[in-house]
Amino acid sequence: MAEFTRQRGKRQEDNGLGSVLDLLLANARLVLGVTGAAVLAIATLAVKRLIDRATSPRDEGDPKAEQKTLEESWPELALIKATPNPPPKQRREDLSEPLLSPARPPVPGPRVCPAPPETPRLESSPPRCLTLQEKLLSHYSNHLSVPEAQACLVLQLARSICAQLQNFLRNKCPELPFGSLFLSGPLLDGLRALTADHVHLMLPVVLDTALWSLIPGEDTVVRNPQYWMIKRTDLEYFPRGCSPWDRFIVGRYFSSNMLNETLHKLLVASINWPAIGSLLGSVIHPVVASQELKLEVKHDQVELSITLFPVVEMEDKILLAAPPEGLVENLWLESFYRAEVSALKELDAGDSGVRQCCLCILNNICKTYPALHKLAGSPLTHVILHLSAASTDWAEEDLADRFQQVLEELVGYLERGVLPSYFNHKINLFCELSEEEIDEMGFMLYRAVSEPELLLTEK
Missing domain, CATH: 3.30.460.90 (Beta Polymerase; domain 2)
Incomplete structure (x- = not known):
């Protein structure tokens, strides 16, 4: 019962303090404006939290309670210090004057030599996040x-x-x-x-x-x-x-x-x-x-x-x-190497495509990651040739879409364990891969489908 009474009295004190703060903020909005009142509200809220912690009872027998209270107060103190000073506003007695009153002549005073103008500082802009398209073209031109x-x-x-x-x-x-x-x-x-x-x-x-x-x-x-x-x-x-x-x-x-x-x-x-x-x-x-x-x-x-x-x-x-x-x-x-080269060149020449560029990037990725070594060369070429029969738009601006589509197609072929040759559908280019190799490749590429940029990360 005593505990209930003490808690109830504390809530009343808090309500009284809240009423005072609300009144203060309401008047501040008139005096300081919306921006100044918002800044004052943030600082007031931080002070209120400090007062609450100072007046709240500590658990007896907990030697870390005081230290914990102080540690929890650092964010509020930092918030007060970091709060920018509001711009100067007109005093209440000046509110009757027009806000855009004519400028008053300056009061003459001792002549002071003007300080030289400060050289403007060039603030470095944060690095721009590259798109997958930009990363692929950069990887192709800089690393291959x-x-x-x-x-x-x-x-x-x-x-x-x-x-x-x-x-x-x-x-x-x-x-x-x-x-x-x-x-x-x-x-x-x-x-x-x-x-x-x-x-x-x-x-x-x-x-x-x-x-x-x-x-x-x-x-x-x-x-x-x-x-x-x-x-x-x-x-x-x-x-x-x-x-x-x-x-x-x-x-x-x-x-x-x-x-x-x-x-x-x-x-x-x-x-x-x-x-x-x-x-x-x-x-x-x-x-x-x-x-x-x-x-x-x-x-x-x-x-x-x-x-x-x-x-x-x-x-x-x-x-x-x-x-x-x-x-x-x-x-x-x-x-089929000679036929592969001829087909890729003819297709790219016909629509100014980037099939050879896409193949080069994928070959480099497969040679970078040991788990994907056996996909380099003919398997990748045949996937691109199959995809070219279905997706005819291989312009440079579509490189990212085609690259991700090749990854999705590869995952599908690995799931089935069958990659038919483009020139002879009876030939399975995955026939000499073991189940473990297929599973490892499929797992790695399945993850890369949602985040293809991971494959471009240099090891």
């Missing part, structure tokens, strides 16, 4: 450009090595009808390359079409439409030895693995790379442990990796000697 001098040096080195290797093969294996070596890759094919540190070296394998035929991928042992087999035909009439490539036959099929092993031995053991490197001012050595036919080139200004691919062109197919990992050694991988 290869210096022209570096690109020229890389191409010069690659062409010189290509010529040296061509001469060696003609002298060492004159019986094998290799075609003229040529360079390939984004740096050569007009696509804007991410870096100037990798070039493909294509080695044509010339076959007599009367002695060889292609077996579709669906009819091979792996049942994968992207892997073909090259079969030796008419052995009854044209026995072994009629074709210079018969030495690479395994079970009547041209073995891509056997050809690669022969070339690997030549690269590692037969070619005098130190002499060629000194001639070119570089250090060249083959990668012994790699299953790929790869050369590493170190120059004073650049480091270059060259990968050699034997390639067969038959029946409008481009087949690489790049069999899948495993015991199957007679398979040839169908390559």
